[in-house]
Amino acid sequence: xxxxxxxxxxxxxxxxxxxxxxxxxxxxxxxxxxxxxxxxxxxxxxxxxxxxxxxxxxxxxxxxxxxxxxxxxxxxxxxxxxxxxxxxxxxxxxxxxxxxxxxxxxxxxxxxxxxxxxxxxxxxxxxxxxxxxxxxxxxxxxxxxxxxxxxxxxxxxxxxxxxxxxxxxxxxxxxxxxxxxxxxxxxxxxxxxxxxxxxxxxxxxxxxxxxxxxxxxxxxxxxxxxxxxxxxxxxxxxxxxxxxxxxxxxxxxxxxxxxxxxxxxxxxxxxxxxxxxxxxxxxxxxxxxxxxxxxxxxxxxxxxxxxxxxxxxxxxxxxxx
Amino acid sequence: xxxxxxxxxxxxxxxxxxxxxxxxxxxxxxxxxxxxxxxxxxxxxxxxxxxxxxxxxxxxxxxxxxxxxxxxxxxxxxxxxxxxxxxxxxxxxxxxxxxxxxxxxxxxxxxxxxxxxxxxxxxxxxxxxxxxxxxxxxxxxxxxxxxxxxxxxxxxxxxxxxxxxxxxxxxxxxxxxxxxxxxxxxxxxxxxxxxxxxxxxxxxxxxxxxxxxxxxxxxxxxxxxxxxxxxxxxxxxxxxxxxxxxxxxxxxxxxxxxxxxxxxxxxxxxxxxxxxxxxxxxxxxxxxxxxxxxxxxxxxxxxxxxxxxxxxxxxxxxxxxxxxxxxxxxxxxxxxxxxxxxxxxxxxxxxxxxxxxxxxxxxxxxxxxxxxxxxxxxxxxxxxxxxxxxxxxxxxxxxxxxxxxxxxxxxxxx
Numbered sequence: 001x002x003x004x005x006x007x008x009x010x011x012x013x014x015x016x017x018x019x020x021x022x023x024x025x026x027x028x029x030x031x032x033x034x035x036x037x038x039x040x041x042x043x044x045x046x047x048x049x050x051x052x053x054x055x056x057x058x059x060x061x062x063x064x065x066x067x068x069x070x071x072x073x074x075x076x077x078x079x080x081x082x083x084x085x086x087x088x089x090x091x092x093x094x095x096x097x098x099x100x101x102x103x104x105x106x107x108x109x110x111x112x113x114x115x116x117x118x119x120x121x122x123x124x125x126x127x128x129x130x131x132x133x134x135x136x137x138x139x140x141x142x143x144x145x146x147x148x149x150x151x152x153x154x155x156x157x158x159x160x161x162x163x164x165x166x167x168x169x170x171x172x173x174x175x176x177x178x179x180x181x182x183x184x185x186x187x188x189x190x191x192x193x194x195x196x197x198x199x200x201x202x203x204x205x206x207x208x209x210x211x212x213x214x215x216x217x218x219x220x221x222x223x224x225x226x227x228x229x230x231x232x233x234x235x236x237x238x239x240x241x242x243x244x245x246x247x248x249x250x251x252x253x254x255x256x257x258x259x260x261x262x263x264x265x266x267x268x269x270x271x272x273x274x275x276x277x278x279x280x281x282x283x284x285x286x287x288x289x290x291x292x293x294x295x296x297x298x299x300x301x302x303x304x305x306x307x308x309x310x311x312x313x314x315x316x317x318x319x320x321x
Numbered sequence: 322x323x324x325x326x327x328x329x330x331x332x333x334x335x336x337x338x339x340x341x342x343x344x345x346x347x348x349x350x351x352x353x354x355x356x357x358x359x360x361x362x363x364x365x366x367x368x369x370x371x372x373x374x375x376x377x378x379x380x381x382x383x384x385x386x387x388x389x390x391x392x393x394x395x396x397x398x399x400x401x402x403x404x405x406x407x408x409x410x411x412x413x414x415x416x417x418x419x420x421x422x423x424x425x426x427x428x429x430x431x432x433x434x435x436x437x438x439x440x441x442x443x444x445x446x447x448x449x450x451x452x453x454x455x456x457x458x459x460x461x462x463x464x465x466x467x468x469x470x471x472x473x474x475x476x477x478x479x480x481x482x483x484x485x486x487x488x489x490x491x492x493x494x495x496x497x498x499x500x501x502x503x504x505x506x507x508x509x510x511x512x513x514x515x516x517x518x519x520x521x522x523x524x525x526x527x528x529x530x531x532x533x534x535x536x537x538x539x540x541x542x543x544x545x546x547x548x549x550x551x552x553x554x555x556x557x558x559x560x561x562x563x564x565x566x567x568x569x570x571x572x573x574x575x576x577x578x579x580x581x582x583x584x585x586x587x588x589x590x591x592x593x594x595x596x597x598x599x600x601x602x603x604x605x606x607x608x609x610x611x612x613x614x615x616x617x618x619x620x621x622x623x624x625x626x627x628x629x630x631x632x633x634x635x636x637x638x639x640x641x642x643x644x645x646x647x648x649x650x651x652x653x654x655x656x657x658x659x660x661x662x663x664x665x666x667x668x669x670x671x672x673x674x675x676x677x678x679x680x681x682x683x684x685x686x687x688x689x690x691x692x693x694x695x696x697x698x699x700x701x702x703x704x705x706x707x708x709x710x711x712x713x714x715x716x717x718x719x720x721x722x723x724x725x726x727x728x729x730x731x732x733x734x735x
Binding site (some may be wrong): 035054055058080081082084085087089091093094096098099100104108109111112113114116156 | 322323327333334337338480570571572574575576577578579580581582
């Protein structure tokens with residue numbers, strides 16, 4: 001099957017004095033109708049990857065062969081117009097004209113995607129209906145709430161009925177209701193047969209939406225697969241989240257030495273441990289804490305999830321990475 | 322088509338911005354309007370300085386002289402002639418006290434009191450008399466004019482008196498016959514009567530140098546021209562800066578993700594800059610014509626110059642913005658580059674000496690200087706061939722600015 005999006009060997013280094021390697025040999029394929037999530041902490045290289053896939057950044061020429069980006073067989077480098085015509089992009093930041101109304105914005109962007117005349121008018125009406133802003137179509141974007149702007153931002157990318165849509169952290173900084181609406185919208189796109197590349201640093205979103213997930217860290221894809229496949233990477237390891245009454249460095253090294261503890265991550269007064277057998281490990285942790293005069297104030301035991309996967313693969317917590 | 326859609330969107334943006342509207346149209350018209358209000362009252366009929374007539378009250382106490390006649394009456398008649406009607410509003414008073422009273426109560430500006438021995442003093446070479454001018458101390462120009470006119474008369478009468486005295490002396494010394502004195506005096510009196518005609522004293526000259534010498538073109542016209550050019554260049558930079566603003570807002574990046582080429586996107590932005598400046602320049606030309614009655618010149622000439630101004634202001638905007646990293650630097654540009662180039666280019670206009678050659682070539686190192694010279698030439702009735710050097714210079718500058726600016730932007734967004 002021809003992938004909807006074929007990405008091979010992407011590299012990008014920013015030469016701003018530090019030679020920061022933002023993306024390092026990223027490759028993946030997304031097949032038609034899939035929702036594929038790029039999950040990783042802030043600074044993992046997700047937005048840089050999306051920028052290259054959107055033709056906003058030119059990938060570096062890798063030393064180990066050529067890089068390639070193709071949308072339904074159209075090379076982004078060699079057939080940019082044809083490739084972009086199949087693509088809709090929802091940028092991370094709102095990219096709308098605040099002094100134009102929602103209808104004027106959609107009409108303008110529709111023209112940029114090649115729509116004209118009656119077809120454009122009809123499609124703008126459809127998209128306004130889809131994003132639930134028909135009643136406020138004449139209001140200027142500047143008067144909209146953050147959530148409404150996000151919906152228009154997504155609507156712009158849907159105007160030309162793209163085959164592939166990129167959504168770069170579309171739920172950042174919005175209220176829970178708008179977030180729920182966007183997540184439902186993404187699922188609706190999948191049901192319409194659209195291919196979605198979704199980037200997020202929210203584990204729950206990736207888990208809920210995705211057919212497949214790729215975990216990214218320090219510019220590299222460190223794992224990819226379905227949710228179940230990724231969980232298998234950590235086996236039966238559970239996550240223990242313990243809160244203590246003193247600075248965590250009092251006890252960190254002692255707990256790391258306990259048999260059955262695979263990793264310990266400390267942040268403020270909280271320690272996150274990846275362990276293979278909760279029932280066996282937990283009494284030893286309490287015993288060591290008591291001997292050091294440390295009081296454990298809360299315990300949370302979590303079944304294996306993507307957070308555990310990230311912890312397992314990187315030795316760091318996803319949220320705090 | 323996509324370029325036009327981008328241009329139309331930018332035009333909508335520009336003309337929905339109150340700030341932009343104020344600076345594009347409001348400020349240039351307002352500044353010119355202030356000058357118009359400050360100086361406009363001095364030019365009610367557009368023919369120059371206009372002073373209301375000074376109220377003059379005359380007291381003629383002259384008793385006359387058998388030989389010299391009624392010189393006081395001659396003077397009164399002359400002052401009452403129509404030729405002085407625009408300068409003096411004459412009335413007569415029977416006595417000097419009443420006349421002074423009228424001046425003291427500011428019902429008259431000047432009282433002219435002709436003494437009783439005014440005529441007699443001209444036949445007696447040894448005697449002297451004094452003509453009194455009693456004037457309102459709060460007035461300056463009016464009494465000065467009256468004094469000047471009276472002096473013309475008294476000088477002529479003094480000439481007659483000197484002639485009579487000289488003829489008598491010559492007769493006494495035998496140079497002429499006494500019998501000739503009468504005819505000499507008669508000839509001189511006839512000549513002085515003729516020269517007492519006010520029209521021979523004051524010649525009213527109407528400027529023949531054409532309408533361009535009128536108040537609007539010599540003061541308000543150049544100021545409006547300067548404002549138009551200054552703010553056209555401001556608009557050029559301000560509109561070109563939308564590309565930096567779009568870059569910061571993320572909409573430019575979003576545009577690059579659509580199936581729209583870089584040439585179409587940047588081309589649309591440049592069209593928007595040109596159209597915005599064009600709308601501004603045409604509007605200012607028309608509105609200032611309607612409000613201030615400014616004659617911009619023959620239509621083909623002013624159209625040619627206006628197009629050259631639009632091209633140069635737009636290209637200059639693109640050029641300047643291509644050197645900016647972000648819109649935060651815009652303040653420095655408006656405050657610095659535009660002010661300096663604008664002031665250098667139009668230093669002759671802003672110092673009230675449009676076209677003064679003492680400023681040399683300095684104004685012409687900036688596009689505003691060429692634009693200013695071209696527009697002023699059009700206002701002074703120049704033909705197309707006469708403004709062509711200015712137009713060609715502006716077009717050449719525009720091409721250079723535009724190429725450099727576009728290349729820099731294309732490199733930036735490659």
